[in-house]
Amino acid sequence: QMLIQSMRFHYNQESYQQNTLLEVKNLSVQYPTKKSFLGKTLESFVALEPLSFCLRERESLGIIGESGSGKSSLAHALCRLLESNIVQGEMEFLGEKFFALKGKELRHFRKKIQIIFQDPFSSLNPKMNVFQILQEGLKAHKESHQTPQMIRAKIIQSLTDVGLEESYLERYPNELSGGQRQRISIARSLILRPKVLILDEPTSALDRATQNQILTLLLNLSKQYHLSYLCISHDLSVIASLCQNVLVLKEGKMLEYGVTKEVFKSPKHPYVQTLLKASEL
Ligand SMILES: Nc1ncnc2c1ncn2[C@@H]1O[C@H](COP(=O)(O)OP(=O)(O)OP(=O)(O)O)[C@@H](O)[C@H]1O
Ligand SMILES: [Mg+2]
Numbered sequence: 001q002m003l004i005q006s007m008r009f010h011y012n013q014e015s016y017q018q019n020t021l022l023e024v025k026n027l028s029v030q031y032p033t034k035k036s037f038l039g040k041t042l043e044s045f046v047a048l049e050p051l052s053f054c055l056r057e058r059e060s061l062g063i064i065g066e067s068g069s070g071k072s073s074l075a076h077a078l079c080r081l082l083e084s085n086i087v088q089g090e091m092e093f094l095g096e097k098f099f100a101l102k103g104k105e106l107r108h109f110r111k112k113i114q115i116i117f118q119d120p121f122s123s124l125n126p127k128m129n130v131f132q133i134l135q136e137g138l139k140a141h142k143e144s145h146q147t148p149q150m151i152r153a154k155i156i157q158s159l160t161d162v163g164l165e166e167s168y169l170e171r172y173p174n175e176l177s178g179g180q181r182q183r184i185s186i187a188r189s190l191i192l193r194p195k196v197l198i199l200d201e202p203t204s205a206l207d208r209a210t211q212n213q214i215l216t217l218l219l220n221l222s223k224q225y226h227l228s229y230l231c232i233s234h235d236l237s238v239i240a241s242l243c244q245n246v247l248v249l250k251e252g253k254m255l256e257y258g259v260t261k262e263v264f265k266s267p268k269h270p271y272v273q274t275l276l277k278a279s280e281l
C-alpha cells in the first residue's frame with residue numbers, strides 16, 4: 001500500500017512572494033578539452049550556454065534534462081566547485097557578487113549554499129562515523145571555536161532534524177541504509193544553516209517508498225528552515241512535488257523556464273513533451 005501511495009504527488013504551488021535570494025545572469029560553463037604544453041586552452045567544450053534565472057527565498061527550482069545536458073555543471077558552477085576560468089557570468093547571492101568573493105567572506109557565504117551529491121555512499125567518508133562526518137562540516141567552516149558541548153548539541157539537533165536518533169552517531173556509512181545515508185548527507189549540510197541546498201538527484205538511488213520519505217523530509221525542512229532547493233532530477237514527480245519553478249536543459253541550452261505546473265501541463269518545446277510522456281505524468 002505504501003509503495004502504491006508513494007506514486008501519487010501534488011504540485012508544490014506554495015508561493016511566498018519573497019525577496020530574490022539568488023540571481024544568475026548569463027552563466028555559462030566551458031571546459032578546456034585541449035591545452036598546449038604551456039597550459040593555454042586550445043579547444044574547449046561548451047557544457048552550458050549563457051542562461052539566466054532567479055531563485056526567491058523559500059521557493060525551489062527544479063532542473064531537468066537528459067544525461068549530459070549540463071545539469072551537474074550548472075550545480076557545480078553555482079557552488080564554485082569549478083575553476084573560475086571555466087565559468088563565465090554573474091551570480092548575485094544574498095546581495096553579494098558571489099563569484100567575486102574571496103577568503104573569509106567567501107567562506108561565510110559558501111556555508112549558505114550547500115550541495116548534496118548524487119550518490120550518498122561515495123560522498124560519505126567510510127572511515128568516519130556519523131558523529132565525525134557531521135562534525136567535519138563544522139570544522140571545515142571554522143566553527144570549532146565553540147565548546148564540545150555546543151558542537152555535540154548542534155550535531156544531535158541536525159540528526160533529529162532528519163529523523164534519526166542519537167544512537168546513529170556511532171554508526172559508519174556501511175552500517176546505514178541508502179535512505180539513512182541520504183539523511184546523513186542532508187544533516188551534514190543542514191548543520192551549516194544554508195539558505196540554498198542544491199540536490200543532485202537526491203532520490204535516484206532509493207526505492208519509491210524511501211524516496212517519498214526523503215521528499216517529505218525535504219519539504220518539511222524547507223518550511224522549518226526557510227530553505228530553497230535547487231533540485232536536479234530525472235524524476236518529474238520529484239520536481240513537481242518539491243519545486244514551484246522548473247528549468248529544462250538540453251545540450252547545454254535552456255529550453256524552458258517557468259512555473260512547474262504550467263510547463264508540465266503545456267510544454268512549449270517538443271523535447272519537453274517527450275520527457276513528460278516518458279514519465280507518464
Ligand atoms: N571536466 C570536464 N571536462 C570536459 N567535459 C566535461 C567535464 N565535465 C563534464 N563535461 C561534459 O559536459 C557535459 C555536461 O555534463 P554534466 O555532468 O553537467 O551533465 P548532466 O546533465 O549532469 O548529466 P547526468 O544526468 O548524466 O549527470 C557532458 O557532455 C560532459 O561530458
Ligand atoms: Mg549530473
